[in-house]
Amino acid sequence: MIRILLSTRLGERRWTQADLARATGIRPSTINDLYHEITERVNLEHLDLICEALDCNLEDLITRVPNSERQIKYRTGKEYAHSK
Numbered sequence: 434m435i436r437i438l439l440s441t442r443l444g445e446r447r448w449t450q451a452d453l454a455r456a457t458g459i460r461p462s463t464i465n466d467l468y469h470e471i472t473e474r475v476n477l478e479h480l481d482l483i484c485e486a487l488d489c490n491l492e493d494l495i496t497r498v499p500n501s502e503r504q505i506k507y508r509t510g511k512e513y514a515h516s517k
Contacts, residue, residue: 434498437475439467442487442494457482 443453450468454461459479466472467483475495484491 434500436496436498437467437470437472438494438496439464439483440469442489443468446487448487453483453486456486459483 439453443450450461450464453459454464457464457479459482463472463476463479467475467479480491480494484494487494
């Protein structure tokens with residue numbers, strides 16, 4: 434699972450979502466979706482702007498937590514099977 438750590442980074446800087454929106458020019462609703470980790474797609478330019486504004490690296494903003502169950506299907510012959 435991909436986790437977006439924007440709320441943590443903003444808290445460390447004592448910035449609001451509105452502060453980040455003003456600094457980056459990203460729409461407040463987009464910032465809110467990232468903050469609450471409800472976004473399904475992320476614009477790479479937005480990530481770059483956020484990293485620049487917060488003076489952080491991408492790995493400080495996004496992390497991957499392993500899933501409890503594998504989600505990938507592996508091809509076996511003509512069929513796909515879930516890995517165990």
